[in-house]
Amino acid sequence: MNNQRSLFFNVDWIIILIYLALCVIGWFNIHAAVYDPLHPSILDLSTNYGKQFLFIITALLLGSIILLLDGKFFSSLSPVFYGVTLVLLVVVLIVGRNVGGNQAWIPLGSFRLQPSEFAKFSTCLLLAHYISSSNLKMSDIKMIGICLLILLIPTALIMLQPDTGSALTFTSLVFALYREGLSGYILIIGATAIALFVLTLLFNKLLLVGIIVGLAALILILFRRSRRFVIPISLVAVGCILFIFSVNFAYQNILEAHQRNRIDVILGKINDPRGQGYNLNQSKIAIGSGGLWGKGYLQGTQTKYDFVPEQSTDFIFCTVGEEWGFAGSLVVVGLYLTMLLRIVNLAERQRSSFTRIYGYGVASILFFHFFINIGMTIGLVPVIGIPLPFLSYGGSSLWSFTILLFILLKLDSNRMGVV
Incomplete structure (x- = not known):
């Protein structure tokens, strides 16, 4: 009973509440993005928004299980997690299903597993495990070389799919290395x-x-x-x-x-709003048409008539901008920034170097996805096809981000027990 009470009081509930808010916001915006009048219920399991509800419930179960495990479990088994995801990244190249030009999914009945999403948390774990257990400094060539190898192996395998967006995510972990002493010259x-x-x-x-x-x-x-x-x-x-x-x-x-x-298209070398620049052009129209307060739930014309491709996944922020306007977009951005700042605060208060490094890894990956995804919908960065954490449709991405975040929450809940 004491352990359960300790768990309840030590977990950072601010982050959990933000996580829940983003999941719910994502669920309702997926409902708006792919709304089918023949299946109006948001709980209809034959639709993507019904499936997203199941993904959220199972993600919450995953998060609860993680919080019940011993925090040392993640540190000691980090090489195993990393090895398993590497095996899956090889398997997907052999038996994976090609969708949109990327052979990135392993078919499991009606569900498709995307190993590259899970490689993010396993790479964070191994990187934190190696740096925290090594006697070398981050200025040592051997330390830098091994850290780069840990990052490059999954990156190379993901590039073979080829999934450039997911591969680029691993470059964000250089900020975690910088926090641990990597030269700013890099x-x-x-x-x-x-x-x-x-x-x-x-x-x-x-x-x-x-x-x-x-x-x-x-x-x-x-x-x-x-x-x-x-x-x-x-x-x-x-x-x-x-x-x-x-x-x-x-x-x-x-x-x-x-x-x-x-x-x-981003650099202005191509001006083809009906061809190469179609996605970006429609995305900007959708967000801009929302004005200050938006058109209202299920009232977005760009959304309703499927002008923006992949609007429930990579371009989910378009729905937020069109139906909830600048005010709604500001709320979503504010939730992300609050979560990121809170994660950095959690990382800095750790007694364990393993948890601190992992915390900065979590912040780096979430920030990269947040910045690149929203940036590509408004034309700041090229479209590279990565999900917006907790908002975009998809089981693999939601589960992997949930695991990534809840491992940190579990490690943080044990911080007072670290000598």
């Missing part, structure tokens, strides 16, 4: 690479090379009395120039045609 290099990639697609390469050479020369002139800057600055300039000349090759030979088209 983040600067990453940000610089992204900026150069975009600029190379927009402007002439020789112009960019000229700017880089000019900036390097200016810096060397300003610091001409310090010769130790000459070699590093020269190497940085050469590296940037080589990267610029490699962008077009990577763009044409690594990215798929539809991925290039989506980037071109």
Whole structure:
């Protein structure tokens, strides 16, 4: 009885209430997005909104089971979880069902399991387990190499599906590594690479090379009395120039045609609202038409007449924007930001380094999904096809995010018992 009372009082109920609110909001918006007049009941199990209700109930059961388990269970078995998800990622490449060009689902009767979703929490667990149990520092090359290997293996397997959106999610875990001591220069290099990639697609390469050479020369002139800057600055300039000349090759030979088209639409290189830019254009129309207060529940015309593809999954935020307006969208964004800040607060108050690292991993993954998903619906980032946590339709995504979050809640509930 004491253990049950302790569990009840120690669990962070603020996060659980936000989680429940997002699940309910998602359920009602899925009902609006794929509403069928022949099956009006939101509890009709023959529809996607009826199935989402079952997914929510089973997710709550999963979360309850996690809270009843011993917190040490997740740390000690993290290599097993990681290994199982890697096996599933290999299996899906052999027997998986191809949907929308991605062989990412294992058919299990009428249900389809997406292993890439579950790889997120298992990778977080193993990363936290390895860093917390190692005597090496994050500045050590061996530590960095093994952490990158842990991230790259599932990323590579997911890229073979190919599911670029899910694969990119693992890059967000670099923020958890940064919290543990990874050099900030790594983040600067990453940000610089992204900026150069975009600029190379927009402007002439020789112009960019000229700017880089000019900036390097200016810096060397300003610091001409310090010769130790000459070699590093020269190497940085050469590296940037080589990267610029490699962008077009990577763009044409690594990215798929539809991925290039989506980037071109965002950058304004393609203006095709009826073709390549159709999804984004309809998404922006739906959100913008909602105005301040929205058109009302089940009253969205863009939603009702299926103008926006994948509106119950990747583009669920369009329904929020159209039917609940700016006010409703602000509430949803506010709930996510509150949850993320609360998770970071939970991570920082931990006595266990394992829980702290895992907590930052959870925050990184949820933030990546939140930012990219909403960003792609309003035209800030290319459409890469990832779900909005707890709102988008789908059992695999809801269960995996639930497991990801509730493991942290369980570990946090035991924090006072950590010596």
